[in-house]
Amino acid sequence: MLVRIRSKDGNFRFELSPTSSISELVNKILETTVDADPSTLTISNQPRGNETKVSGLRGRSLEALGLKHGDLVFVSYQARAAPSTSVEQGDVDGQPSTVKSVTTKNVWDAVQEDAVDSYWRSKDGKIPRGRDSRFCKHGANGMCDYCMPLEPYDSAHHTEHSIKHLSYHAYLRKIAPTSSSDSASLLPPLAPLTYKVKVPCPSQGHAPWPAGICTACQPSAITLQPQPFRMVDHLEIASTDIIDRFLQAWRATGLQRFGWLIGRYEAYDKVPMGIKAVVEAIYEPPQEGELDGLSLGVPWEGEPRIRELVKSASVPLTIVGYIFTDLDPTVEDRTKNVYKRHSQSYFLSSLETIFAATIQNANPTPSKSSPTGSFASRLVTAVLTATEDGQVDVAAYQVSEQACAMVDADMIEASVDPGIVRVKEDDQNKDSARYVPDVFYRYKNEYGLEVKKSAKPCFPVEYLLVNVTHGFPQNPSPLFRSAKFAIENRPGLEDQRVESVLSALAKIGAPDIHDSRHSANDDGQKRFELARWLSDMHLVSFLGTTQLISESDMNILIRTVTSPTLLEDTTSLDALLATDGWQTLMTFTRESAPQRPTSSAPDSSSRMDEDIPQDVFDQIAAQDSDSSRIRVCPHCTFENEHSGSDCEVCGLPLG
Structure with a gap:
């Protein structure tokens, strides 16, 4: 005879003899469960109530229990406790050792969610409404159907404000109003969608796919529809x-x-x-x-x-x-x-x-x-x-x-x-077995009627x-204040080089900036320029590849340059300036800094022509200084006396 089973794992059917023992049915039920504790298994002829533990029915046949062909049995159980971790303690003063058992929670209880999920789980999410002067007849502290808060999934509110989709947490409240709490006794309401053949088959009645397939293990037909x-x-x-x-x-x-x-x-x-x-x-x-x-x-x-x-x-x-x-x-x-x-x-x-x-x-x-x-x-x-x-x-x-x-x-x-997606054909190759169920999608025809059509061999991509x-925010406040450093993986267009970093640090005067505890009169403008220049994601990422700064110091670096008060209070740089990695970087900066040019005018002991006036030498020195400011942009090859560190044509760093 056929016995139908319904549990939190789904619906199942088993072919058994009326004279079969209840133990045979229990064994088949346990095969469909996930880590069930057999001692807690109960059956009932009702969805709620009248549960009977199967441990008290041993030795009895299905016929003796009153089960007939096609009967539906409701099954419930508790998950088996995870294998305990025994921690033995040695004998103390002749006393026997004690054993502590440590058990783990459900998989979903141990999940570390994003901070925004924790935030919304702590809120009721209801949509507040003000008092309606036309319909509310109560006092200021009262509430009625016209002014009471709406649920976050209220369809009328979404239609009024042209909101096409429910948010993730509003959807959770809709499908399981109590799922927002962290109660471990609640079964998680979201089941990940899968269209794969179940291997092995829950019925255990045939060889696994692709050798065999049945209604218990094959995916159902798919109807494409907008995600709510x-x-x-x-x-x-x-x-x-x-x-x-x-x-x-x-x-x-x-x-x-x-x-x-x-x-x-x-x-x-x-x-x-x-x-x-x-x-x-x-x-x-x-x-x-x-x-x-x-x-x-x-x-x-x-x-x-x-x-x-x-x-x-x-x-x-x-x-x-x-x-x-x-x-x-x-x-x-x-x-x-x-x-x-x-x-x-x-x-x-x-x-x-x-x-x-x-x-x-x-x-x-x-x-x-x-x-x-x-x-x-x-x-x-x-x-x-x-x-x-x-x-x-x-x-x-x-x-x-x-x-x-x-x-x-x-x-x-x-x-x-x-704009078109193709549906593949079935493939029963042993190494790459593929089963494709029927796929349908709905659309409105020229008469405005909704029509269901097969998606094979293809369907519009918009259904997915x-x-x-x-x-963009009205008042931008980005964590990274700069975006001028060369971007990674742009060969021939932008190159990230250590020399560019050291040159920029020397220009800012970074080696002269010290921890404020050692230099109370430090130049605030230099600190401000250094803080703004360092606050660049591409620069921070590049410094992590130079091996000049350790991993722990890199963590301090990115935490410092993304501080919300970095530019308002530059003392936040102190933690970075005190690291070994920063000191190493400053050592390389000092060593790579060019020597300051001396005067172009020769001294009196080496002057070759006593008749050349001093102002001529000064003029030559000025011309040399001007020509030294002529620089060629490595990106657009524009040659000019650039006034800043960026090219005046393409805006990229001169390097």
């Missing part, structure tokens, strides 16, 4: 200088560029329980740019070093996404660009969408609301592309969980048409995208 929530609601660029500096490479070469967005996550007040990604810098990995694209390696060189470095900033930073250019100047006017990404073509190409899904799969978000301890990803895809009037603007997106699951199951591929708004 988004992991990040807004992308904020801390300063326009960050984008301008990134664009300089494209302006100089015409080749497309790629960069990783370094920043942090903060609460976003324009959306109920919203989250925004704040970008503080762009790190450019090794890459090969082309006029119509680029190629790069993933994972990229130096990724572990950069991730560890930015964690030590005054506000811990991480990688919040990536950005790339897709700009093509028009033939008629080279100052304008081709408008190619719009509703009549595409926003992200199919190839870019699959790349975004791959990156998001590799960077999941730690979450206490998922049984695996992680869910989805907060990495944002940003594109610098042309607007309708030919100017350059940022567009930001994420790809849906369905897109990530389809890429993870190797179900889709890019097509020649950038999630829009993310973007912008």
Whole structure:
């Protein structure tokens, strides 16, 4: 007979004989669970109540228990305690040793979430409303249906304010109102989406895929639909200088560029329980740019070093996404660009969408609301592309969980048409077995009716995208105050050299700046210039590769140069000036500094022509001094008497 089982692990069916012992059913149930404690296993004929421990039913047959063909049995259990770690203590005064048992918590309880998640879990997230003079008939301290706070997922509020997606935490409150608390007794409500065949099959009735497959292990048919929530609601660029500096490479070469967005996550007040990604810098990995694209390696060189470095900033930073250019100047006017990404073509190409899904799969978000301890990803895809009037603007997106699951199951591929995604065919090759279930999508036909259509062999890429708004702050306050140092991995265009660093430090007079405890009358202007020059992500990253500064001193360096009060109170430099790494850097700066030129006028003992007046020698010396200020920019080859440390034409450092 067929016995149906329902537990927190899902629904299952087992073929058993009416005379089978309850122990056979228990063994099959345990195979479907995750680390269940058999002693706590209970069964019931109701979803709630009437639970009976199976340990008290041993020896009885299914028929004797009253089970018939097709009956549904509700199963519950507690997870088995993790293997205890025994710590033995030696005998003391002849007393026997004691053993302490240490047990671990659930996977999701041990997850360290981002600070913004901890912030929203501590809030109720309700949307406050003021007293309505038309309908509220109560006093100032009263409350009614017209003025009581709304839930963060209230659909009318989202429609009124043109908010297309729920925020991540608003979505959590909607699907599980009590999931916001940290109670360990609650089952996490978010299950990561997967379209892979379950191996081994839960039914254990056949050989594993690709040798066999059944309804218990094969994925269900997929219907593509807009994702109701988004992991990040807004992308904020801390300063326009960050984008301008990134664009300089494209302006100089015409080749497309790629960069990783370094920043942090903060609460976003324009959306109920919203989250925004704040970008503080762009790190450019090794890459090969082309006029119509680029190629790069993933994972990229130096990724572990950069991730560890930015964690030590005054506000811990991480990688919040990536950005790339897709700009093509028009033939008629080279100052304008081709408008190619719009509703009549595409926003992200199919190839870019699959790349975004791959990156998001590799960077999941730690979450206490998922049984695996992680869910989805907060990495944002940003594109610098042309607007309708030919100017350059940022567009930001994420790809849906369905897109990530389809890429993870190797179900889709890019097509020649950038706005179309192709669905792959089944492949039962032993080494690369692929099962592709039926895929459908809905659209409105010419009569305004919703039609369901098969997505095989292809479907529009827009079904996999999630829009993310973007912008710049009205009052910029970036952590990095400078963006003038040469950017990494721009060979032939910008070169990062130790000599450039030492020259700039000597020009500022850094070797003469000491800890304020030893030099109370230190030059404040020098400190200000040094602080502003050091506060550059590309400079800090480069110093970490010179081996002149130790790892611990690098942590002090980045923490110092990202201090919010760095330019207002330059005494914050004291911790950096006292490090061994800084002293080493200053030693090299002193040794590499050029000697001060002496007077061009010869002394009386060596003068070759006594008839030449002294003012002639002074004039020659002045001309030599003027000619020494003539410098050639290594980037644009402009030769002139530059007044500052940057080229007056291209704006890049003279080096």
